[in-house]
Amino acid sequence: MSDSATRGSARRLLAVRAVSLVVVLGAWQYFGDDSRPINFPTAWGTLQALWRQLADGSLATALAKSNQSLLLGYSLALLVALPAGTIAGLVDPIRRAIDPFLTIMIATPLIAVVPVVQAMFGLSLSARVAVVFLFAVGFLLRNTMVGVRQVDATLWEMGRSFRAPPFTMLRKIVFPSALPAIMAGARLGLGQAVSGMVVAELTLVGFGIGSAIEHANTTFRTADLIAIVLVVMAEGILLSWGARLLHRRFERWRIGEHGFA
Amino acid sequence: MTNRFSLRLGLALAFGATATIVGAADAPTPAAKDSVTMSINRASLKTLPTHMVVDRLNEMGYQVKLVVIANTSAEIRAGATNAVDVTSASMTAQLPAMDAGLGRKVFLSRYKNPFVLIAETGIKSCEGLNGKTLTVATATDISGVLAREWLEAKCPSTKANVQSVPNGKDRLSALIQGAAHASVLDLEDATSAMHKVPGKYAILANLANEYPLVGGAFSAAPEWLNAHETFVRDFIAVSLDIQAQIYADPAAFKVKAQKFLPAEDPSVVSDAVDLYLRDKIFPQDGGLAPERVQQTIEFSAPTEGFKHVRTPADVVDRRFLDAVLATRGKGK
Numbered sequence: 126m127s128d129s130a131t132r133g134s135a136r137r138l139l140a141v142r143a144v145s146l147v148v149v150l151g152a153w154q155y156f157g158d159d160s161r162p163i164n165f166p167t168a169w170g171t172l173q174a175l176w177r178q179l180a181d182g183s184l185a186t187a188l189a190k191s192n193q194s195l196l197l198g199y200s201l202a203l204l205v206a207l208p209a210g211t212i213a214g215l216v217d218p219i220r221r222a223i224d225p226f227l228t229i230m231i232a233t234p235l236i237a238v239v240p241v242v243q244a245m246f247g248l249s250l251s252a253r254v255a256v257v258f259l260f261a262v263g264f265l266l267r268n269t270m271v272g273v274r275q276v277d278a279t280l281w282e283m284g285r286s287f288r289a290p291p292f293t294m295l296r297k298i299v300f301p302s303a304l305p306a307i308m309a310g311a312r313l314g315l316g317q318a319v320s321g322m323v324v325a326e327l328t329l330v331g332f333g334i335g336s337a338i339e340h341a342n343t344t345f346r347t348a349d350l351i352a353i354v355l356v357v358m359a360e361g362i363l364l365s366w367g368a369r370l371l372h373r374r375f376e377r378w379r380i381g382e383h384g385f386a
Numbered sequence: 387m388t389n390r391f392s393l394r395l396g397l398a399l400a401f402g403a404t405a406t407i408v409g410a411a412d413a414p415t416p417a418a419k420d421s422v423t424m425s426i427n428r429a430s431l432k433t434l435p436t437h438m439v440v441d442r443l444n445e446m447g448y449q450v451k452l453v454v455i456a457n458t459s460a461e462i463r464a465g466a467t468n469a470v471d472v473t474s475a476s477m478t479a480q481l482p483a484m485d486a487g488l489g490r491k492v493f494l495s496r497y498k499n500p501f502v503l504i505a506e507t508g509i510k511s512c513e514g515l516n517g518k519t520l521t522v523a524t525a526t527d528i529s530g531v532l533a534r535e536w537l538e539a540k541c542p543s544t545k546a547n548v549q550s551v552p553n554g555k556d557r558l559s560a561l562i563q564g565a566a567h568a569s570v571l572d573l574e575d576a577t578s579a580m581h582k583v584p585g586k587y588a589i590l591a592n593l594a595n596e597y598p599l600v601g602g603a604f605s606a607a608p609e610w611l612n613a614h615e616t617f618v619r620d621f622i623a624v625s626l627d628i629q630a631q632i633y634a635d636p637a638a639f640k641v642k643a644q645k646f647l648p649a650e651d652p653s654v655v656s657d658a659v660d661l662y663l664r665d666k667i668f669p670q671d672g673g674l675a676p677e678r679v680q681q682t683i684e685f686s687a688p689t690e691g692f693k694h695v696r697t698p699a700d701v702v703d704r705r706f707l708d709a710v711l712a713t714r715g716k717g718k
Contacts, residue, residue: 160487163463163466163487164487243559244563247560247563247564247566248519248521248565249565328556329556331549331551331552340526343479344482344486344526
């Protein structure tokens with residue numbers, strides 16, 4: 126495809142997205158009603174509520190508090206899932222042993238285990254971290270395992286014929302090959318981790334964003350409530366976008382240094 | 387055979403028609419049997435009287451359908467969108483909604499504030515809560531405000547570590563598992579805690595008696611109330627009858643409660659009923675005395691005060707309750 130065709134296609138995509146955004150915002154503005162705080166507000170009313178909460182700093186404070194558990198829980202999930210998924214992908218009996226548990230973990234609505242987390246960790250930060258960890262780890266582990274298992278057999282063969290030591294095999298063959306699947310799992314896990322953060326704060330112990338949502342909900346300030354939800358959504362989108370950028374960077378490294386296509 | 391069947395059917399129809407005509411003369415049932423959707427919280431001692439009232443109303447020919455909505459805010463929003471005709475959420479939860487534009491009026495109270503502050507027995511006083519974890523539902527709901535008010539009134543220098551745990555059963559389990567040292571629970575959950583770990587917990591403050599606020603309250607849209615006047619009066623009359631019956635025969639109520647809450651230890655239910663009746667949690671006068679409603683408004687208001695909700699007249703419609711009380715020779 127020529128450059129001008131690519132630019133034309135990108136412009137059309139941008140135009141479609143801009144029109145859809147205008148339609149959604151227009152419909153929201155039309156159907157919203159700011160006459161009473163309990164009603165579904167207009168887009169403008171929600172924007173004002175968002176600005177008010179950003180200006181007084183309450184939203185930033187709540188988000189900063191919540192992100193402690195997100196950062197710790199997701200980091201812990203990465204630390205556990207990457208080595209465990211690699212080992213499970215390489216050692217078939219281990220994969221067979223953990224696979225059913227992973228399937229159950231991914232299929233189960235994890236909100237149901239929140240009381241169990243409370244029983245184990247109480248109401249502390251570690252309890253919220255545990256919920257975030259549980260929400261994220263399944264996807265990370267499964268994708269890492271699958272990515273490692275999908276390494277091309279000829280690459281294994283090549284590594285073996287060059288008598289590459291295990292660590293070199295991992296670094297030069299396994300990780301570059303499994304990277305797309307691992308990064309897809311990382312993005313999925315990140316979205317789940319954000320959900321886990323909010324679930325923990327809404328159901329386990331009121332804190333940060335969860336407390337802010339609960340307060341707006343119980344005082345029936347619907348515009349405030351939607352504004353907070355929009356901020357959580359924005360955080361999720363930003364993190365996913367960051368993960369995508371990271372993925373692209375790793376892709377360049379993968380293709381440039383290791384010749385994977 | 388066919389003739390005999392026809393004869394039986396004819397007799398049955400004739401008997402049914404006669405019974406209907408005779409019954410209509412006696413019962414307070416209106417000619418048109420209203421169909422009403424009412425929301426209620428999940429099964430507990432607090433909701434049992436409402437179930438009894440609904441059973442009796444349905445026997446009278448009404449078609450009252452109870453919809454269980456576990457989340458109070460969701461219940462109030464269901465009322466705001468007229469998804470249900472009558473809601474029964476707590477008054478302190480309804481007041482902010484009314485201030486935010488919920489166009490409904492309370493016409494009867496279900497129960498008064500049933501909360502107590504329960505703590506480990508080692509905590510003997512308000513000051514003993516210093517540095518201890520105290521759980522409430524949220525900082526701004528009734529349990530949170532009760533805890534804050536009580537601490538400020540009794541020991542203003544005490545700094546308890548107040549944590550929000552929205553669900554009462556989760557607060558109960560957090561307490562029993564040692565994740566909290568004290569909690570604001572309703573009398574039923576508090577009794578459960580004291581039974582599950584005997585000797586470990588005691589009631590530090592009976593907030594139900596110290597703050598006799600309006601608890602759960604039935605509300606509906608004013609136009610709905612006007613359109614269903616007969617139903618509303620019957621509902622109030624039956625509710626008052628059931629409340630009186632509960633106090634007159636606690637043993638029968640205990641039996642009903644134990645059947646209603648089969649998962650609960652019968653001794654817990656029995657003891658909780660005793661506490662409910664001792665503290666007069668179920669009001670026999672409709673529970674909407676103006677001074678009590680005013681106190682509840684003042685108690686529930688945020689620091690800056692409500693914008694629209696200021697007096698009982700802003701939130702309560704006493705017309706139907708007063709009419710029923712008048713027929714029984716009771717005033718406000």
